[in-house]
Amino acid sequence: MTTRPPALRPLTARIPGSKSITTRALLLAAAADGTSKLWAPLVSHDTLAFRTAVAGLGARIESSDDDQCWNVTGTGRGPVGTAQVWCADAGTAARFLPPYSATGEGAFTFDGSGQLRARPLGPLMETLTALGAHLETPVQGRLPLTVHAGGLEGGELRVDSSMSSQFLSGLLMAAPLMRRPVRADLRQAVSRPYLDMTLALMLRFGADVEEHGDGVIEVRPGGYRPTALVVEPDASTASYVFAAAAATGHRVTVPGLCERSLQGDLGFVEALGEMGAQVEITDRVVSVTGTGGLRGGLDLDMGDISDTFMTLAAIAPLADGPVTIRGVRHARFKESDRIAATAQNLRACGIRVDETEDSVTVHPGTPRPARIACHRDHRIAMAFSVLGLAARVPLTLDDPYCVTKTFPGFHEELARLFPDHTVPERS
Incomplete structure (x- = not known):
């Protein structure tokens, strides 16, 4: 023996803090009507790029001297105006922020590094177009991408999530800012735990979300409210x-x-x-x-x-x-x-x-x-x-x-x- x-x-x-939670919380706080506190966020190249991008879309962000608390004051709506958004290497920025920007009013151009330009965005672009967004891109399914925003209608979300759950997460986070309720079937999506995280954080920021027993999610209009969150x-x-x-x-x-x-x-x-x-x-x-x-x-x-x-x-x-x-x-x-x-x-x-x-x-x-x-x-x-x-x-x-x-x-x-x-x- x-x-x-x-x-x-x-x-x-x-x-350090979770990148997935930090980036989602930044977006939800930017969309909320008021000031949120994010404690112990991840401070890294990806999250700093995401923070800069969110600020470029209208949020006001102040950080403590030790970067252990970010105060994010949101607008309570989608962005308004024009912006050139540099995503660097951050796939979350390229996949979460275009749906959010499409719920606003204006023209928003997203670009990133050569590595990020090589990553696919086609399924996200197709779904945004189906929801009423007007997109302009020189290379189909890739960055750079310009969103000519005039709000999104909502309705059924049909997105190919076999390559990444981030496409669906980005659309779900934009859903409370759309004009009509959004329904999405999550049963075929990869990386379901990441979608569960997205929904849990949306609820934390006050979204009206209901999950049916058949794997279908319904998100109703109503926006977000600010909150305080400690990042795991x-x-x-x-x-x-x-x-x-x-x-x-x-x-x-x-x-x-x-x-x-x-x-x-x-x-x-x-x-x-x-x-x-x-x-x-x-x-x-x-x-x-x-x-x-x-x-x-x-x-x-x-x-x-x-x-x-x-x-x-x-x-x-x-x-x-x-x-x-x-x-x-x-x-x-x-x-x-x-x-x-x-x-x-x-x-x-x-x-x-x-x-x-x-x-x-x-x-x-x-x-x-x-x-x-x-x-x-x-x-x-x-x-x-x-x-x-x-x-x-x-x-x-x-x-x-x-x-x-x-x-x-x-x-x-x-x-x-x-x-x-x-x-x-x-x-």
């Missing part, structure tokens, strides 16, 4: 320290994540539990403890938590059997083709990977030193940092500071928790 080795010293991780730590970001704990035998605790979390990506810890880690979720914290080895022979559907599938794939070579992750086709349309990028980098490390359109199977192996192609994707950089740490193998990231998109202090925090992690030099 084998005994599990004792866990090493307990660690408390400092995880980012569950997707926490996946990296939880995976590191599971793979190294440490115990890591994240305060602020809890059983009442709005974030579906907290489900990642259940996948770690399947791999043999000890998981504890309370009303105040979430903890993961490594138990001396990772269990393989698993077939996991991670479609609802696809932002964390790379984290699991990165530590999968250390398991005692193959690990299959499926249901993640929509991850091909993120900052990078995440299925292809994950497979490419694991193979560069000498790991056998089988890849399909919507899945990867990672086989056990001993990673070798390699240069990791990040593809300007923060989640690739963070996931493979965990593999290098857990496998004690030097992996060089070609773009280590792409992590500033969501977690500017990632490398420093990982090194604080796990001194074996080397903070890359800034170029």
Whole structure:
């Protein structure tokens, strides 16, 4: 009979606020009639780009000296006038703000980086046009996009959400500003937990939302009211320290994540539990403890938590059997083709990977030193940092500071928790 080795010293991780909650709350506060307080928002390249964009559309935003509280004074309606909105790399800005702007009056042009221009917007544009918006774009289904706004009628929302739930989230958040009630069927949408988060935050800001038992949502006109909101730590970001704990035998605790979390990506810890880690979720914290080895022979559907599938794939070579992750086709349309990028980098490390359109199977192996192609994707950089740490193998990231998109202090925090992690030099 084998005994599990004792866990090493307990660690408390400092995880920044949720990007998903921060961006949604910024938009809802901008649409509310009055001043909202957002406590502990994520301060990163993406959220700062989103904050600047929202301010450009008419909201007034004041932040505390330490950026731990943002006071957002909204207009109680869609934007009015004209604006040139720079979305930088932020997919949420490109997908959430055009529907909001279409409920207003004026002309609003959205553009972004080359990486963001490459990401698809076709399904969102088609639905906005069907709702009565007049759109102008030189490249069909891509940025740049000009919205000639005159309000939206409402009615049935029919949007292809197979690539991203963000299309539907953006339309739902605009719905209380439309002239007629909006109905949407959520049953075929990917990443349903993100839609649940959107609806929960809409309710928090006073929207009139009703969900029928058949998966149909009805949102009635009436706008939003201001509120105060404490932003939870980012569950997707926490996946990296939880995976590191599971793979190294440490115990890591994240305060602020809890059983009442709005974030579906907290489900990642259940996948770690399947791999043999000890998981504890309370009303105040979430903890993961490594138990001396990772269990393989698993077939996991991670479609609802696809932002964390790379984290699991990165530590999968250390398991005692193959690990299959499926249901993640929509991850091909993120900052990078995440299925292809994950497979490419694991193979560069000498790991056998089988890849399909919507899945990867990672086989056990001993990673070798390699240069990791990040593809300007923060989640690739963070996931493979965990593999290098857990496998004690030097992996060089070609773009280590792409992590500033969501977690500017990632490398420093990982090194604080796990001194074996080397903070890359800034170029």
